[in-house]
Structures are given as structure tokens and as C-alpha cells.
Amino acid sequence: MEAFFEWFRWLYDETGINLTFVYDAYDRERMIDGFLMTIWLSLVCLFFSVIIGIVGAWLQGSPLKWTRRLVNGYIQFFRNTPPLVQLYFFYFAVGNLLPKVATDYGGEAPLLGNFAWAVISLSFFAGAFNVEIFRAGIEAVPRSTVEAASALGLTRLQTYRHVTLPLAFRVILPALNNNLVNLVKTTTLAYAIAVPEMLYVANQIWSDNVNVPEMMIFLLFAYIALVGILVWSMNRWERSLKIPGFGTS
Amino acid sequence: MAWTPDQPMVSLKDVHKSFGELEVLKGITFDVMKGEVVCIIGPSGSGKSTLIRCINALNDIQKGSITVEGQEVNDPRLDKLELRKKVGMVFQQYNLFPHKTALENVMMAPLIVLREDQQEVEERARMLIRKVRLEGKEDSYPGELSGGQQQRVAIARSLAMNPDVMLFDEVTAALDPETVKEVLVTIRELAEEGMTCILVTHEMGFAREVANHIYFTDRGVIVEHGAPATFFDDAKDPRTREFLSQIL
Numbered sequence: 454m455e456a457f458f459e460w461f462r463w464l465y466d467e468t469g470i471n472l473t474f475v476y477d478a479y480d481r482e483r484m485i486d487g488f489l490m491t492i493w494l495s496l497v498c499l500f501f502s503v504i505i506g507i508v509g510a511w512l513q514g515s516p517l518k519w520t521r522r523l524v525n526g527y528i529q530f531f532r533n534t535p536p537l538v539q540l541y542f543f544y545f546a547v548g549n550l551l552p553k554v555a556t557d558y559g560g561e562a563p564l565l566g567n568f569a570w571a572v573i574s575l576s577f578f579a580g581a582f583n584v585e586i587f588r589a590g591i592e593a594v595p596r597s598t599v600e601a602a603s604a605l606g607l608t609r610l611q612t613y614r615h616v617t618l619p620l621a622f623r624v625i626l627p628a629l630n631n632n633l634v635n636l637v638k639t640t641t642l643a644y645a646i647a648v649p650e651m652l653y654v655a656n657q658i659w660s661d662n663v664n665v666p667e668m669m670i671f672l673l674f675a676y677i678a679l680v681g682i683l684v685w686s687m688n689r690w691e692r693s694l695k696i697p698g699f700g701t702s
Numbered sequence: 703m704a705w706t707p708d709q710p711m712v713s714l715k716d717v718h719k720s721f722g723e724l725e726v727l728k729g730i731t732f733d734v735m736k737g738e739v740v741c742i743i744g745p746s747g748s749g750k751s752t753l754i755r756c757i758n759a760l761n762d763i764q765k766g767s768i769t770v771e772g773q774e775v776n777d778p779r780l781d782k783l784e785l786r787k788k789v790g791m792v793f794q795q796y797n798l799f800p801h802k803t804a805l806e807n808v809m810m811a812p813l814i815v816l817r818e819d820q821q822e823v824e825e826r827a828r829m830l831i832r833k834v835r836l837e838g839k840e841d842s843y844p845g846e847l848s849g850g851q852q853q854r855v856a857i858a859r860s861l862a863m864n865p866d867v868m869l870f871d872e873v874t875a876a877l878d879p880e881t882v883k884e885v886l887v888t889i890r891e892l893a894e895e896g897m898t899c900i901l902v903t904h905e906m907g908f909a910r911e912v913a914n915h916i917y918f919t920d921r922g923v924i925v926e927h928g929a930p931a932t933f934f935d936d937a938k939d940p941r942t943r944e945f946l947s948q949i950l
């Protein structure tokens with residue numbers, strides 16, 4: 454392992470290509486933390502944005518007019534404003550309105566930290582698109598199938614959970630896939646409120662070492678790898694959901 | 703006043719149903735006793751499906767009354783779950799859940815709606831699948847079954863809820879002629895076991911054999927009705943005669 458790291462030091466000495474985050478222990482640790490932070494942030498946002506999509510699409514089918522309007526308002530707001538502005542809005546505007554909590558050292562700290570705000574903001578952002586995606590999927594489920602469920606005595610919620618949603622999922626996976634890939638890429642915005650994710654860490658490293666091009670190229674490849682893994686697992690999932698004799702025929 | 707089996711199991715009184723301006727049912731009245739098999743026939747668009755769907759509250763009605771075991775269906779406070787436990791329904795297009803196997807389709811409602819024990823439900827579901835002669839197809843998905851097989855799964859799925867009345871809406875209309883028979887055999891067995899059945903059908907031979915009573919509807923009214931023998935051989939109304947001459 455040490456020889457591997459040293460080779461990169463040699464590479465730097467010989468060619469000037471400076472990948473400090475490989476051979477320098479301190480930078481390496483920072484980079485790994487940043488990488489893990491990006492993965493963690495992505496996973497948490499993926500999770501919440503899908504939940505928002507599922508719940509939002511359910512509420513959109515509500516018989517109550519105001520519930521539907523509220524959901525539509527939410528979608529319009531988050532789809533038609535820049536995600537960076539949303540992030541600032543949550544972190545600086547909403548964050549300031551919340552009460553402060555006392556810390557162990559007698560000081561005051563914000564109720565929610567920057568990571569939490571990034572999760573909230575990005576989940577709502579991607580969630581708005583997910584609601585629309587799920588809605589389209591739900592509309593693709595034949596009314597007659599839903600009717601059969603209600604004729605069997607299933608409630609609206611039971612029908613949604615056991616019939617509509619599982620069928621809708623299979624229709625929307627490609628669209629959902631796209632939106633989730635976008636979400637992973639959008640996590641770089643958390644840089645703006647100092648969440649130590651990959652871009653933020655890379656920036657610190659290139660400030661210390663003046664190796665901007667190397668860090669940039671590395672970042673691009675790292676995101677290609679992350680998105681690749683996501684797409685690969687979504688495809689696997691899609692295949693595992695395939696029903697014999699359904700959809701493809 | 704509690705319902706007793708000597709009263710009509712299903713009773714319709716002057717039922718009116720409109721879709722917007724279009725009045726589809728214009729005063730339908732009939733009773734179905736426990737164990738009776740009633741066939742509704744009539745030209746396409748005469749409101750047969752609508753009538754059947756009103757009985758289990760898939761459609762609301764504007765006027766009149768429908769009761770199932772004495773319970774008023776046309777009541778805003780109606781407990782739909784209670785109604786649907788009593789009334790089973792089979793559709794023309796089967797409407798199975800495509801993401802569930804035949805067995806899972808049959809098990810779903812008892813598990814989710816009645817919250818019955820998994821093992822008991824499975825046992826009963828396997829028994830029902832045997833009853834509709836689909837042994838060996840338990841693990842097939844609807845997409846892997848023929849129309850007739852799917853329709854029999856749909857019947858089993860309905861029976862799994864132990865209904866007191868079964869509604870059949872042209873359940874053989876979408877099937878190949880060869881598979882019609884296997885579905886009709888299943889329905890006939892049910893009728894012979896004493897299941898109360900209301901069926902919309904174009905299978906006149908079948909109606910004649912299994913029905914206790916035939917209703918002929920046209921444009922939202924019952925034009926003529928009677929026991930099969932008198933109805934088919936001795937129809938009075940010219941509209942009935944014309945319909946029968948076209949279809950027989």
C-alpha cells in the first residue's frame with residue numbers, strides 16, 4: 454500500500470501531476486470523508502425525496518380540494534425556482550427564524566445544522582419532481598384494476614399501497630432513475646452552505662496545494678462512478694421487479 | 703329491523719341513475735332471494751353494467767333504494783367495507799392484480815381487509831383454486847394465464863371473501879369461445895351450491911339452464927321478465943322478441 458502511495462509522490466516529482474489526496478495522509482483522510490459525506494447525503498436525500506414523492510402523489514389524489522392545491526403549490530414552487538436559492542432560503546432565512554438551542558459549553562447553536570438543511574432543501578427539491586413522476590405512474594394504472602381492489606373491500610390507502618403503488622413503480626423506474634441521478638449531482642450545491650461533501654473537500658485541497666485541474670478531473674470521475682453505481686443498482690432493481698407476462702409484451 | 707333469509711337478499715326499488723344529463727337507469731325494481739340466480743340480459747348500452755355496479759356502490763344512485771341483506775346501499779353513511787364483504791364482483795376484463803400470482807390474488811383481500819391468519823387464508827385460497835380447476839397454476843402470474851383461466855382466478859378471488867351474493871358482469875364476453883365453457887361450468891357449480899348470483903350475460907343457453915328468473919332491460923327500464931321457460935318461449939314484448947331473435 455505504502456509503495457502505491459509513494460508512486461503518486463514519484464508521479465508528482467516526475468510529471469507535476471499532483472494527486473495529494475493519494476499520497477498525503479491528511480488529504481487522503483479529508484477526501485475519503487468528503488466522499489463518504491457525498492454518499493451519505495445522497496442516500497438520505499434519495500430516501501426522503503422518494504417518500505415525499507409517494508406521500509405527495511397520494512395527497513394529490515385526495516378528495517379534498519385544498520390538500521390537492523397545497524401539493525400543487527409545493528410542486529410549482531420547487532420546480533420553478535433555482536435549487537441553490539432554495540438552499541440559501543432554507544439555511545439563511547428559515548434557519549434564522551428557528552429558535553437556538555443551548556450548547557454544553559453555555560453558548561447557543563442553531564437548532565438544525567448545515568447538513569440537516571441540505572437534506573431538507575434537496576429532498577424537497579427532488580421530491581417535487583418525484584411527486585409528478587409518481588403521479589404519472591399512478592395514472593398509468595388502469596382504473597378498472599383499482600376498482601377491482603375496492604370491490605374486494607380494500608380502502609383507498611390499502612389499494613394505493615398494495616395495488617397502485619407497486620404497479621406504478623414499475624412504470625416510473627426510468628423517470629425516477631433520471632431524477633435520482635440528478636439529485637446525486639445536485640448534492641454538490643451543499644458546498645454553498647459548507648457541508649463537507651466531495652466538492653467542498655476538493656476545494657480545500659486545491660486551495661492548499663494549487664492542483665485545481667487534478668482535483669477537478671478526479672471529481673468528475675468520482676461522480677461518474679457514483680452515478681454509475683446508482684444506475685446499475687436501479688437497473689438491477691428494475692429487473693428484479695419484472696413480472697412474467699406483464700408490461701413488456 | 704334485522705334482515706332474515708326469508709326477505710329478499712338484494713332488493714331494488716325504483717332505482718334511478720344518471721351520468722350528468724344522461725339518465726341510464728329509469729326506475730328499476732326487482733328482488734333477489736337467497737340462493738336465487740338472476741340473469742339480466744339486454745342490448746349493449748342499456749345500463750346492465752351500471753345496474754350491477756350500483757349494487758355494490760361502485761356507482762351511486764340518484765333516486766330509489768337498493769338494499770343488500772336489508773342494508774341500504776344508497777346511504778351516505780354506508781359502511782362500504784361491510785357491503786363489499788357481502789357482495790362479490792367479477793368483471794368482464796377480469797381485472798386481476800398483474801403483479802401478484804394467482805394464489806396471491808386470491809389471498810390478498812382476506813389478508814389485507816379481513817386480516818385473517820396467513821396460513822388459513824393460504825389453505826382456503828389453494829382450495830378455491832382447486833375448485834375453479836386451476837390446480838398447478840397457483841404460482842403463475844395473470845400475464846401467463848389465458849383469459850378463461852384469469853377469469854376463474856377472478857372468481858376464486860371474489861369467493862375468498864366468502865360473499866353472500868355474487869355479481870357477474872358479462873364475464874365471458876371477452877373470452878374465446880373454447881374457454882367460455884370452463885368459466886360457465888364454474889359459475890354453474892356455484893349456483894348449484896346455492897350461491898345467490900346476479901349475472902349479466904349474453905349466453906342465452908346458459909341463462910336458460912341456470913337462471914331462476916330472467917330480466918330483459920332496454921334503455922334503462924325492465925321491459926319484460928319471467929322464469930326462463932316462459933321468457934324464452936313466450937316473450938310478449940316486441941322488443942324482447944326482436945332481441946332474442948337477433949341473439950339466438
Ligand SMILES: Nc1ncnc2c1ncn2[C@@H]1O[C@H](COP(=O)(O)OP(=O)(O)O)[C@@H](O)[C@H]1O
Pocket residue numbers: 721724726744745746747748749750751752753
Ligand atoms: N362512467 C360513466 N360516465 C358516463 N356515462 C357512462 C358511464 N358509464 C356508463 N355510461 C353510459 O351509460 C350507458 C349504459 O352503460 P352500461 O351500463 O355500461 O350499459 P351495458 O352494460 O348494458 O352495455 C351507456 O350509454 C354508457 O355510455
Ligand SMILES: [Mg+2]
Pocket residue numbers: 750751752871872
Ligand atoms: Mg356492460
